[in-house]
Amino acid sequence: MKLLSFLPLFAAAAALPAANHLAPRASISKVDGLKFNIDGVTKYYAGTNSYWIPFLTNDNDVDVIMGHLQTSGLKILRVWGFNDVTTVPGSGTVYFQSFSGSTATINTGANGLQRLDAVVKAAEKHSIKLIINFVNNWTDYGGMAAYFSACGVSSNAQWYTTAKCQSFYQAYIKAVISRYRTSTAVFAWELANEPRCNGCQTSVLTNWIRQTSNYIRSLDSDHMIAIGDEGFGLSGDGSYPYQFSEGLDFAANLALPNVSFGTFHLYPSSWGTTNSWGNAWITAHAKVCAQLKKPCLFEEYGVSNAADHCPVESEWQKTSLAAKDSGMAADLFWQLGDTVKSTGQQTHNDGHTIYYGSSDWTCLVTNHVKQIG
Ligand SMILES: *[C@@H]1O[C@H](CO)[C@@H](O)[C@H](O)[C@H]1NC(C)=O
Numbered sequence: 001m002k003l004l005s006f007l008p009l010f011a012a013a014a015a016l017p018a019a020n021h022l023a024p025r026a027s028i029s030k031v032d033g034l035k036f037n038i039d040g041v042t043k044y045y046a047g048t049n050s051y052w053i054p055f056l057t058n059d060n061d062v063d064v065i066m067g068h069l070q071t072s073g074l075k076i077l078r079v080w081g082f083n084d085v086t087t088v089p090g091s092g093t094v095y096f097q098s099f100s101g102s103t104a105t106i107n108t109g110a111n112g113l114q115r116l117d118a119v120v121k122a123a124e125k126h127s128i129k130l131i132i133n134f135v136n137n138w139t140d141y142g143g144m145a146a147y148f149s150a151c152g153v154s155s156n157a158q159w160y161t162t163a164k165c166q167s168f169y170q171a172y173i174k175a176v177i178s179r180y181r182t183s184t185a186v187f188a189w190e191l192a193n194e195p196r197c198n199g200c201q202t203s204v205l206t207n208w209i210r211q212t213s214n215y216i217r218s219l220d221s222d223h224m225i226a227i228g229d230e231g232f233g234l235s236g237d238g239s240y241p242y243q244f245s246e247g248l249d250f251a252a253n254l255a256l257p258n259v260s261f262g263t264f265h266l267y268p269s270s271w272g273t274t275n276s277w278g279n280a281w282i283t284a285h286a287k288v289c290a291q292l293k294k295p296c297l298f299e300e301y302g303v304s305n306a307a308d309h310c311p312v313e314s315e316w317q318k319t320s321l322a323a324k325d326s327g328m329a330a331d332l333f334w335q336l337g338d339t340v341k342s343t344g345q346q347t348h349n350d351g352h353t354i355y356y357g358s359s360d361w362t363c364l365v366t367n368h369v370k371q372i373g
């Protein structure tokens with residue numbers, strides 16, 4: 001399987017020196033004005049999220065799914081680079097870091113970061129670019145709460161500002177970055193999934209983002225750095241997501257020198273807004289990104305009613321793509337679904353999942369990629 005898929009490349013390279021045009025030379029993805037440059041090409045990009053792909057245990061399963069992304073024209077894949085536990089699971093279960101007493105232990109074993117290695121390797125092979133996220137605000141796969149007891153805090157608000165929590169977090173960041181420091185498959189490092197600090201002064205998160213993005217930059221001068229936030233806190237119609245109550249100030253955080261681009265999410269049903277409200281949410285972020293001269297990544301979006309997937313999300317994609325010269329650089333729907341080859345099982349259906357090969361896939365991937373061109 002693996003060998004066969006490499007064969008045409010070698011054959012082409014031997015037959016014709018211009019083969020470089022067929023397989024563009026991989027390079028480190030970067031910001032180019034208000035867009036992203038991937039392997040030398042600056043344009044609007046489409047992608048998706050797969051929190052689960054680093055938790056698969058079979059290399060070939062990972063490879064097959066990356067192949068599906070490649071042939072579909074999806075370029076950016078956001079994954080969980082964390083999996084924190086407070087009790088070490090049985091030997092077959094994947095986890096990346098465990099906390100016990102007042103210590104943290106990073107799992108570099110076969111059921112640890114070697115699973116992330118397989119994702120990076122498959123991404124390199126299929127020219128997929130990864131956003132690798134370092135910690136969850138939510139308790140899925142541990143999150144900040146998994147650190148609490150070991151670093152002596154009891155809330156996310158304390159986690160952001162307590163030196164011991166931050167030293168565990170930075171040690172983990174360093175362990176991950178050191179594995180893929182030179183990989184062209186890394187699109188960006190990401191601080192956290194949906195960091196929030198409810199009721200805090202926005203300076204708490206801004207200071208933490210400054211400190212962490214500077215730390216990442218000190219380890220890696222090349223790859224882009226993003227926050228991974230929902231994009232709360234900016235001027236708009238004043239509804240809940242525009243407010244600063246979750247401790248986020250979109251423009252202040254994006255303005256930080258070592259933050260490379262802006263991220264925002266869109267979940268009207270969780271936020272008490274309407275689906276069509278999402279269009280102005282997209283353009284409001286594009287406006288701030290354009291003002292700050294950094295690209296905007298529409299990083300997660302979803303509606304849970306299956307019948308709404310295609311009509312609602314394709315509308316948002318069109319709004320984002322229409323702003324491709326005024327701040328919007330890429331969009332990543334939540335979330336990727338596929339069949340795991342070795343088990344024949346479908347991946348997690350959280351109501352938002354868009355399965356490879358489905359009619360939703362045609363609508364939100366095939367047609368979208370065609371429109372992007
Ligand atoms: C995420 O962070 C916010 C703010 O600290 C908090 O209100 C919320 O409960 C967190 N989510 C979880 C599940 O910890």
Ligand SMILES: *[C@@H]1O[C@H](CO)[C@@H](O)[C@H](O)[C@H]1NC(C)=O
Pocket residue numbers: 213214215217218257258
């Ligand atoms: C970005 O991070 C680097 C490395 O920590 C730091 O030296 C630099 O001052 C930061 N940039 C700015 C403009 O603050």
